[in-house]
Each structure stands twice: as C-alpha cells, then as structure tokens.
Amino acid sequence: MGKVSVVLASYNGEKFIRRQIESIMHQLDLDDELIVSDDGSTDKTKDIVNELIKSDSRIKLIDGPKKGYNKNFENAIMHAKNEFVFISDQDDIWMDNKVKRVLEEFDDKTNCIRHDCIVIDDNDNVLIESYNKERKANLSYKKNFYKNTFTGCCMAIRRDWLLKLLPLPSDVYYDAWIGILSCKFNNAKIIDDKLIKWCRHEGTVTKLHRNSILWIIKYRLRLKKLLRRKYKTL
Numbered sequence: 001m002g003k004v005s006v007v008l009a010s011y012n013g014e015k016f017i018r019r020q021i022e023s024i025m026h027q028l029d030l031d032d033e034l035i036v037s038d039d040g041s042t043d044k045t046k047d048i049v050n051e052l053i054k055s056d057s058r059i060k061l062i063d064g065p066k067k068g069y070n071k072n073f074e075n076a077i078m079h080a081k082n083e084f085v086f087i088s089d090q091d092d093i094w095m096d097n098k099v100k101r102v103l104e105e106f107d108d109k110t111n112c113i114r115h116d117c118i119v120i121d122d123n124d125n126v127l128i129e130s131y132n133k134e135r136k137a138n139l140s141y142k143k144n145f146y147k148n149t150f151t152g153c154c155m156a157i158r159r160d161w162l163l164k165l166l167p168l169p170s171d172v173y174y175d176a177w178i179g180i181l182s183c184k185f186n187n188a189k190i191i192d193d194k195l196i197k198w199c200r201h202e203g204t205v206t207k208l209h210r211n212s213i214l215w216i217i218k219y220r221l222r223l224k225k226l227l228r229r230k231y232k233t234l
Contacts, residue, residue, distance in 0.1 A: 039064030150179025
C-alpha cells in the first residue's frame with residue numbers, strides 16, 4: 001500500500017500527546033515513521049516523546065523553527081521520507097482503522113485525502129458528530145477559497161505533491177493552502193469515514209469560532225495573491 005510518514009507539530013502538549021502517539025503507532029508498519037517537530041515546549045512534552053522513543057525507534061523528535069505552527073509543520077514535512085504523509089495534531093485520538101482506511105482510497109488520480117471526524121472537548125464530550133456535515137465538506141476550488149473545508153488533522157497527502165506546495169505561507173492556514181491547491185488541480189478526494197476524534201479546547205491553536213469580517217477580507221486578499229503566485233510554479 002505504500003509507506004507512511006506521520007508529521008506531528010507539538011508545543012506544550014503534555015496533557016494529550018502520549019495518548020495521541022499511542023493511538024497512532026500501533027497502526028504503523030515497521031518501515032513507517034512518526035516525525036514530531038517540537039516548537040520549543042516548556043512543559044514535559046519533549047520528555048514524554050523521548051520516553052516513547054526508547055521503546056519505539058520509529059518515532060523521531062526534531063526541533064522546530066519557532067516561527068509558528070505552519071513552519072513547524074513544514075519542518076516536520078521536510079524530514080518525512082515516505083510516500084504518504086499523514087498530518088497529526090498533538091491532542092487528538094486516531095481511530096484504529098485510520099491509516100488502513102485512508103491508504104485504501106489513494107489511486108493514481110489522488111494526491112490528497114480528507115476524511116471526516118468527530119469533534120470532542122478535552123473531557124472527551126462530543127461537540128460535533130460529523131465535521132464533514134457541519135462544514136459542508138466539498139471539492140470545489142471556489143467554495144473552499146471562500147470557506148475552507150479542509151482540516152489538517154483529517155488529511156493525508158502524497159509526499160511528492162506536498163513538497164511541490166512548499167513553502168507553506170506563514171500567514172494563511174496551511175490546510176486551506178494544501179486543500180485549495182489540491183482542488184484546483186483535481187487531485188483531492190473526500191471520504192465520509194470518521195477516522196479521528198478531533199479535540200478542541202482552550203489550548204488549541206486553531207479555533208472553531210468565526211473571525212471578524214475585516215480580518216476575513218484581508219485574509220482572502222492575501223490568500224488570493226499567494227495562490228496566483230503559486231499557480232505559476234505548478
């Protein structure tokens with residue numbers, strides 16, 4: 001089916017990261033890997049990861065660039081070596097069949113897959129039963145430009161395609177960047193399987209609430225400019 005690299009951007013995630021890594025590792029084959037890029041945690045995150053490394057050499061811990069979460073993910077991606085790159089947050093829970101199920105959906109025309117998820121809080125209470133339905137997930141380039149429906153922790157991307165999309169701009173959402181460009185070039189796929197429990201809490205970087213109208217306008221103008229520039233290189 002192809003080898004897997006999981007890329008995880010961490011920062012002060014001591015409360016959840018052990019649970020998340022354990023939910024990932026038992027699904028990986030011997031030649032797969034988990035790359036943890038830590039962006040300067042001041043809690044016990046790195047200690048926990050180093051402890052797990054002692055019993056599983058497939059886990060690799062690297063130092064992040066300390067330039068925000070986009071660049072931290074990019075750092076992890078640049079260290080990934082396998083054909084399929086799965087993006088992971090530090091505080092979610094992967095369903096037992098996630099890796100196998102996603103790999104089954106890749107074909108010759110697919111470079112990016114986005115699956116569904118259940119949204120939970122930090123006490124594991126369900127907030128949203130289906131984020132695909134809540135967000136009205138779709139493959140329209142235009143619709144995703146105005147309302148992104150791609151969520152990083154629910155995405156897996158072919159490494160060769162992902163490297164073409166780098167560098168990740170520091171001032172736009174990295175998952176929107178990958179999703180919109182994948183829709184533009186017709187190589188994305190959405191599946192309705194709920195393959196993670198996506199944890200939303202006070203410490204998460206991305207939020208579910210809406211931003212101000214002024215912020216949205218400025219963001220879209222910036223995104224449009226960057227996308228036009230990127231099209232010329234693909």
